[in-house]
Amino acid sequence: MGRGAQAADVFGGNDEVTEPKPIITFENVTKRFGKLAAVDNVSLSIREGEFFALLGPSGCGKTTLLRMLAGFETPTEGRILIDGQDISNVPPNKRPVNMVFQSYAVFPHMTVADNVAYGLKVDRVSKAERDRRVEEALELVQLGGLGQRKPDQLSGGQRQRVALARALVKRPRVLLLDEPLSALDAKLREQMRTELCTLQEKVGITFIMVTHDQDEALALATRCAVMSKGLLQQVAAPNDLYEFPNSRFVADFIGSVNLFEGVLAVDEPSHAVIRSPGLPTDIFLDHGVTGPRGGTVWAAIRPEKIELHKRPDDGEPPNMGDAPKGTNAVAGVIKHEAYLGGVSTYEVEIEGGRRVKVQRPNLTRWDQEDFRLGEAVWIAWHACSPAVLLS
Amino acid sequence: MEQSWKKAKAVFAAALGPPLVWLVVFFVAPMAIVWAYSFGHNVGLTEISFTGTIANYARALEPLYLKIFVKSAWVAALTTALCLVIGFPVALAITFASQKAKTWLLLLVMLPFWTNLLIRTYALIAVLRTEGYVNQTFEWFWNLGAKVAPLGAYQPLELLHNNFAVILGLVYVHLPFMVLPLYSALDRLDKSLLEASLDLGAGHLRTLFRIVVPLALPGIASGILITFIPALGAYLTPDLLGGPDSQMIANVIERQFKRANDWPFGAALSFLLMYLTFIAIAVQALLSRGKKKEGVG
Numbered sequence: 001m002g003r004g005a006q007a008a009d010v011f012g013g014n015d016e017v018t019e020p021k022p023i024i025t026f027e028n029v030t031k032r033f034g035k036l037a038a039v040d041n042v043s044l045s046i047r048e049g050e051f052f053a054l055l056g057p058s059g060c061g062k063t064t065l066l067r068m069l070a071g072f073e074t075p076t077e078g079r080i081l082i083d084g085q086d087i088s089n090v091p092p093n094k095r096p097v098n099m100v101f102q103s104y105a106v107f108p109h110m111t112v113a114d115n116v117a118y119g120l121k122v123d124r125v126s127k128a129e130r131d132r133r134v135e136e137a138l139e140l141v142q143l144g145g146l147g148q149r150k151p152d153q154l155s156g157g158q159r160q161r162v163a164l165a166r167a168l169v170k171r172p173r174v175l176l177l178d179e180p181l182s183a184l185d186a187k188l189r190e191q192m193r194t195e196l197c198t199l200q201e202k203v204g205i206t207f208i209m210v211t212h213d214q215d216e217a218l219a220l221a222t223r224c225a226v227m228s229k230g231l232l233q234q235v236a237a238p239n240d241l242y243e244f245p246n247s248r249f250v251a252d253f254i255g256s257v258n259l260f261e262g263v264l265a266v267d268e269p270s271h272a273v274i275r276s277p278g279l280p281t282d283i284f285l286d287h288g289v290t291g292p293r294g295g296t297v298w299a300a301i302r303p304e305k306i307e308l309h310k311r312p313d314d315g316e317p318p319n320m321g322d323a324p325k326g327t328n329a330v331a332g333v334i335k336h337e338a339y340l341g342g343v344s345t346y347e348v349e350i351e352g353g354r355r356v357k358v359q360r361p362n363l364t365r366w367d368q369e370d371f372r373l374g375e376a377v378w379i380a381w382h383a384c385s386p387a388v389l390l391s
Numbered sequence: 392m393e394q395s396w397k398k399a400k401a402v403f404a405a406a407l408g409p410p411l412v413w414l415v416v417f418f419v420a421p422m423a424i425v426w427a428y429s430f431g432h433n434v435g436l437t438e439i440s441f442t443g444t445i446a447n448y449a450r451a452l453e454p455l456y457l458k459i460f461v462k463s464a465w466v467a468a469l470t471t472a473l474c475l476v477i478g479f480p481v482a483l484a485i486t487f488a489s490q491k492a493k494t495w496l497l498l499l500v501m502l503p504f505w506t507n508l509l510i511r512t513y514a515l516i517a518v519l520r521t522e523g524y525v526n527q528t529f530e531w532f533w534n535l536g537a538k539v540a541p542l543g544a545y546q547p548l549e550l551l552h553n554n555f556a557v558i559l560g561l562v563y564v565h566l567p568f569m570v571l572p573l574y575s576a577l578d579r580l581d582k583s584l585l586e587a588s589l590d591l592g593a594g595h596l597r598t599l600f601r602i603v604v605p606l607a608l609p610g611i612a613s614g615i616l617i618t619f620i621p622a623l624g625a626y627l628t629p630d631l632l633g634g635p636d637s638q639m640i641a642n643v644i645e646r647q648f649k650r651a652n653d654w655p656f657g658a659a660l661s662f663l664l665m666y667l668t669f670i671a672i673a674v675q676a677l678l679s680r681g682k683k684k685e686g687v688g
Contacts, residue, residue, distance in 0.1 A: 122592040
């Protein structure tokens, strides 16, 4: 994505102009429980074949949105379209979507095969066809040969596969997944992530997943919608969400970030300068932002985009190349260090007392430039690294 | 904690002692005496000799009494079935009611429970008798109709002192016994299972019979048992609401102890009734054990 596109994105420009027909459209959907708006005027399109993630903290309305799609809740206002058809008044059992529940909701009194066959029996699929499809679905989720087991003889991961097979065997237009990985242990979660991706590519069905785990959303989804307090905050591909967040909420929710509040001192098409009271030096940007001159903006800099440099007593600040001298470099002292294996994280206290998070990859086994607690350092960043946020 | 009080024998004895003494003196001992009576025979007006005879049991199994046993079982079974048919939708409705409504609905189910049985039974008599509320209401409508069509005088329905009144009374009295275990079973049910069923395309009826009922089966079984047992031994309801042909085994037992003054025979009938109850419990236990085994195997 080019700079111009970035600018458009940052300021709420529309990158959904030339698109294939959406499979699902939310049109100004609002859902109120009493006075509380769990979902507040959400408009959203999801394309065929996407792996779409609804991401947000608990209580943000993502699950309500999914449940409205499944038919367990009805919108207070607005419409939901599947393939262009308004399904707002279609009961859950008549919708071309199937759901994998957070608790899996595998029927405990039926065998695995009966669980998977349940939806096909409803559809009056012939016995021979049914057996074939059940076997096929169980193979697909790697549960071949376990059809006669009862759910209480399965592990949590296997029960989830049953839930997946049971939903996929119906060949839905859209598969809904409610927090699919939250109940699994760390190792299994990692494995299931990859498998869900492969599975989606294999079956080619549109997946919509609800999650509060940003890593999960970034790893799995082709596009994410970030929600907060019932409102849609941003809809974008994972890398765009991370690199081009449109608000402090999104910048902070996705990954870790240093936020500097300031004003736009200079705003030219070719460059801009943000003056922040919390920083002794200006933040120089190698692009214009067309923001409110003199108004409050926030510069968001990710910890891994900040460099650490040694600071001898009389040393000059490091030259960041694209930034003029006297900008984008601040003197500080390392106050906290955490070695995490692949990377190390530091907290650097700068002049004025503010702590800045810095992340540094451990590229070699014997680190040539070993940074220690209490060491005097420069923190510096490139002119393209900060994201400018207006809200 | 659990370990320590088991070790403290004195504390254990002090806690367990009084109820144990109570049970032995007021339950085990009287039962043993009545059991002993059942093997004796009357020698005087108040004197009973313990002869070890089984004549009382032989008499209890004569067709006359056997018929009453069978009829009692049948009435209790019908009561239980009606309670199940009425209680299941009620329990289901309470389960899906809002948290606030739930408390009130459960209170409504419990309320008759806390009222004296005699008062409730007499209230039913007031409702059902010839000049009772039901007949009054029907008569009012009848007279309304009589103004437009020649219907003649209203003939009151005979609602009291027959088998119908007994069944109605028993169902009314025993409904909470059925609703409460059903409710506790249904309330424990994971609601996402019902949503999953709907999600997979099943309608509400299929969801009810394929998911809800099978999963509520333990609750249904215990509801049936704890309705059937007291209904089988019902005394007051058939006594007050029934007619000459609607006496149940408990009424016969009462007559032996009082009017007939045949305690040994009454004792034998009592114990037969208790054995019948034991059989019902054993059948239920066997069924539920078989169910568990099937679940594992």
